[in-house]
Amino acid sequence: MGSNYNNYNNDPNRQRPRKRVSKKTLRRRQLGALCVIAFLVLLLIILMAKACSKDSSDKGGDTKPTDVTTTTTATTTAQFATEATTTTTTTTKTAGANDSGFKLDKYSVFLEVGGQGICYVQQYPEGSSEPDEVWTSSDPKIATVDMYGHITGVSGGECYVTLSSKKDPSKEVTIKVTVAGPVNTANNNNTANSDDPAKKDDKNETPEPQQLAEAPAPSKINGDGYHYEGDVLIVNKTYTIPASYYPGGLDPTCYTWFTKLQQGAAKDGLNIYCSSGFRSYAEQEAIYNSNVAKDGKEKTDTYSARPGNSEHQTGLAIDVNIISDAFIGTPEAKWIEDHCWEYGFILRYPKGKQDITGYKYEPWHIRYVGSDMSKKIHDRGGITLEEYFGLTSKYPD
Numbered sequence: 001m002g003s004n005y006n007n008y009n010n011d012p013n014r015q016r017p018r019k020r021v022s023k024k025t026l027r028r029r030q031l032g033a034l035c036v037i038a039f040l041v042l043l044l045i046i047l048m049a050k051a052c053s054k055d056s057s058d059k060g061g062d063t064k065p066t067d068v069t070t071t072t073t074a075t076t077t078a079q080f081a082t083e084a085t086t087t088t089t090t091t092t093k094t095a096g097a098n099d100s101g102f103k104l105d106k107y108s109v110f111l112e113v114g115g116q117g118i119c120y121v122q123q124y125p126e127g128s129s130e131p132d133e134v135w136t137s138s139d140p141k142i143a144t145v146d147m148y149g150h151i152t153g154v155s156g157g158e159c160y161v162t163l164s165s166k167k168d169p170s171k172e173v174t175i176k177v178t179v180a181g182p183v184n185t186a187n188n189n190n191t192a193n194s195d196d197p198a199k200k201d202d203k204n205e206t207p208e209p210q211q212l213a214e215a216p217a218p219s220k221i222n223g224d225g226y227h228y229e230g231d232v233l234i235v236n237k238t239y240t241i242p243a244s245y246y247p248g249g250l251d252p253t254c255y256t257w258f259t260k261l262q263q264g265a266a267k268d269g270l271n272i273y274c275s276s277g278f279r280s281y282a283e284q285e286a287i288y289n290s291n292v293a294k295d296g297k298e299k300t301d302t303y304s305a306r307p308g309n310s311e312h313q314t315g316l317a318i319d320v321n322i323i324s325d326a327f328i329g330t331p332e333a334k335w336i337e338d339h340c341w342e343y344g345f346i347l348r349y350p351k352g353k354q355d356i357t358g359y360k361y362e363p364w365h366i367r368y369v370g371s372d373m374s375k376k377i378h379d380r381g382g383i384t385l386e387e388y389f390g391l392t393s394k395y396p397d
């Protein structure tokens with residue numbers, strides 16, 4: 001019986017009558033299948049929509065932004081003036097405002113290389129205040145940020161600056177930073193160095209300073225609110241620079257030679273980066289006033305320039321790496337002291353010269369003067385500009 005039953009089932013003809021009967025059923029089944037497919041497609045659409053909205057709301061901490069506007073900006077860095085505004089409006093939506101308790105005046109910053117920007121904190125999380133601010137940059141090769149939230153463009157590209165609270169590190173807010181300008185090759189070379197055969201042989205290529213770095217051409221003349229000694233623009237406590245002077249970033253020659261300096265340091269295994277470059281009169285005013293509020297005028301005058309007396313406003317001065325006494329004695333500080341002259345820079349506020357320069361020792365602050373001058377100053381044992389030209393550096397009051 002078993003075998004008969006099997007044979008009956010295996011008979012190919014057995015299927016035929018079924019088909020005929022199921023025309024109606026078939027139609028029903030087709031309809032059912034269609035319904036299932038439609039349902040699945042709908043489900044897929046819903047899931048995709050959800051994934052998209054999550055993606056954009058998560059963007060604050062993302063280091064690889066995907067939105068179109070900013071990508072476009074990065075590739076067309078030359079046209080920053082007009083693009084900056086569009087970038088600001090579009091990225092504000094994605095990067096930034098959240099329920100951490102921090103409220104900033106803006107959540108995106110657009111800078112040139114060497115330029116500086118700041119986001120003002122309008123509101124802190126409960127229990128936190130200004131001294132609890134912790135500022136970090138997702139990529140200091142693109143932009144750095146100091147302990148006050150001053151953001152400085154270092155190299156073309158995009159990165160994020162995060163403000164968190166020392167009291168409660170879970171509370172944080174993110175700012176998108178777009179830097180327009182040349183991409184810094186110094187750091188990239190650093191990693192690519194080993195497999196570049198051309199790089200291996202040029203170890204002794206210490207530049208002949210006198211034929212390389214050019215002195216920046218004076219753009220103004222004395223008596224116009226500027227003071228030049230030869231080609232060297234002097235800004236110290238005696239000599240001011242007009243509030244209206246706004247190069248908007250580092251002097252191009254200064255910037256070029258700074259990147260060469262960085263490459264030189266990289267060859268010695270050191271990472272030198274710009275922590276603070278150009279500062280406008282208004283930015284310096286804000287910094288000085290906040291320092292005075294904290295330390296009083298007398299102490300502030302030993303380390304922070306009054307607005308109009310800051311060399312940073314010239315676009316010819318750079319604070320490298322760590323802007324504090326923690327930098328003293330580091331290999332990078334030593335390297336800067338020994339080698340910056342080879343690239344047309346001088347250490348502007350050397351050790352033991354406070355009475356002459358008016359500022360305490362700042363191993364991080366270098367000033368571009370061109371290689372002619374930097375060599376002369378180096379040959380005379382690293383004297384100051386004030387000594388070289390016989391100038392004073394004293395506030396009138």
Ligand SMILES: [Zn+2]
Nearest residue numbers: 317318319365
């Ligand atoms: Zn400085």
